[in-house]
Amino acid sequence: MGNIVKQTRTPALRTPLTKIAGTAKEAQQRAKLDSERRKKAVGILAPEVIAHGRDTSGHDKSANGKPVNSSHTAYHLLMTTLDGQPRRITAGDLARFTDHVKRVGKQFKGGITAQQTINLSAGIDRKRANEHIKWAMFAGARGSVFRFVTSASGRTKGVHRHFVEVDFLEFASAVASPMTAPAAALRMSRGHLRFNCDCGRHTFWYRYIASIGGFALGRIETGFPKIRNPKLNGVACKHALRVMHMITTKDTTTLQAISKAIDAQRIGKNTVSVTQKQADDHAKAIEDNHATILTSTEKLSPTRLLSKVGQALQLTNNKERMAAEKGLSVMQKLGVISGGMAQKLLHKIKGRL
Numbered sequence: 001m002g003n004i005v006k007q008t009r010t011p012a013l014r015t016p017l018t019k020i021a022g023t024a025k026e027a028q029q030r031a032k033l034d035s036e037r038r039k040k041a042v043g044i045l046a047p048e049v050i051a052h053g054r055d056t057s058g059h060d061k062s063a064n065g066k067p068v069n070s071s072h073t074a075y076h077l078l079m080t081t082l083d084g085q086p087r088r089i090t091a092g093d094l095a096r097f098t099d100h101v102k103r104v105g106k107q108f109k110g111g112i113t114a115q116q117t118i119n120l121s122a123g124i125d126r127k128r129a130n131e132h133i134k135w136a137m138f139a140g141a142r143g144s145v146f147r148f149v150t151s152a153s154g155r156t157k158g159v160h161r162h163f164v165e166v167d168f169l170e171f172a173s174a175v176a177s178p179m180t181a182p183a184a185a186l187r188m189s190r191g192h193l194r195f196n197c198d199c200g201r202h203t204f205w206y207r208y209i210a211s212i213g214g215f216a217l218g219r220i221e222t223g224f225p226k227i228r229n230p231k232l233n234g235v236a237c238k239h240a241l242r243v244m245h246m247i248t249t250k251d252t253t254t255l256q257a258i259s260k261a262i263d264a265q266r267i268g269k270n271t272v273s274v275t276q277k278q279a280d281d282h283a284k285a286i287e288d289n290h291a292t293i294l295t296s297t298e299k300l301s302p303t304r305l306l307s308k309v310g311q312a313l314q315l316t317n318n319k320e321r322m323a324a325e326k327g328l329s330v331m332q333k334l335g336v337i338s339g340g341m342a343q344k345l346l347h348k349i350k351g352r353l
């Protein structure tokens with residue numbers, strides 16, 4: 001691919017971090033802590049408040065008589081960074097939040113694939129995944145849910161690894177299909193999925209997007225990220241992106257694990273586990289072949305990309321421009337180009353008229 005970036009290896013750290021025993025339990029504990037933290041959270045901007053602008057604070061019943069969650073706060077008491085600096089939320093902001101929610105709803109109507117997750121991710125998250133997340137490994141599967149462990153950037157004290165879970169939505173059909181397990185695994189790996197990561201970035205920036213987009217695994221987040229991500233940009237943290245990259249690049253161990261899970265399920269077995277040696281070998285292989293994570297557009301050769309932009313720029317009349325806009329939106333839907341790239345091209349086309 002020509003984009004291989006070698007990272008410094010940290011063999012001294014690897015052995016304890018890739019420890020496979022207890023990973024399922026540790027992931028469960030982190031999910032439990034997250035749920036407990038969420039229950040205690042205050043200042044949540046709830047869906048009904050965005051939808052109706054209704055101030056429900058200070059009452060134990062809302063206007064329709066249903067009980068109100070005490071964590072939900074009147075919008076005008078809450079802050080947002082929608083225009084950069086933190087300020088109080090206005091009624092006008094609620095309409096803008098609604099627009100962002102609608103856009104996300106449309107964007108993910110048909111679900112999301114591993115490649116689309118990369119395509120729609122924020123550039124900063126891909127950069128962080130490339131630079132910080134050096135190794136990852138398959139840690140076991142239960143039914144259609146596959147568990148991965150990834151390195152952490154080391155920036156959060158006491159957190160040295162993260163747990164990413166991926167639920168392959170086409171697992172049942174892969175199991176039932178007459179294809180061989182490896183062929184069914186390959187096909188399934190290109191299909192739709194839901195995912196989850198225990199890190200703060202996923203929790204506070206992306207879990208809400210994943211929830212309204214229908215690809216959240218685990219806890220559903222109803223609180224709009226008014227401070228962290230009010231424009232609802234991006235889709236996945238660096239840990240999830242590292243795992244999506246393993247799926248899209250047909251990483252041998254990952255595909256074998258999926259294939260094994262399909263085979264196991266075909267004889268009525270619901271789980272797949274790995275040995276410590278397999279886990280260590282996988283983490284090392286990922287670290288040694290640390291390729292840069294690329295969107296579909298970035299995968300295109302520069303010549304093809306230039307010719308696509310050139311074609312779009314040459315369109316002169318309104319009818320053609322509308323056709324180009326439609327084409328761009330189709331390309332975006334198919335995951336050929338990212339939302340950001342489509343916007344950039346649109347601006348260029350509009351600027352020419």
Ligand SMILES: [Zn+2]
Binds near residue numbers: 237239240
């Ligand atoms: Zn994460």
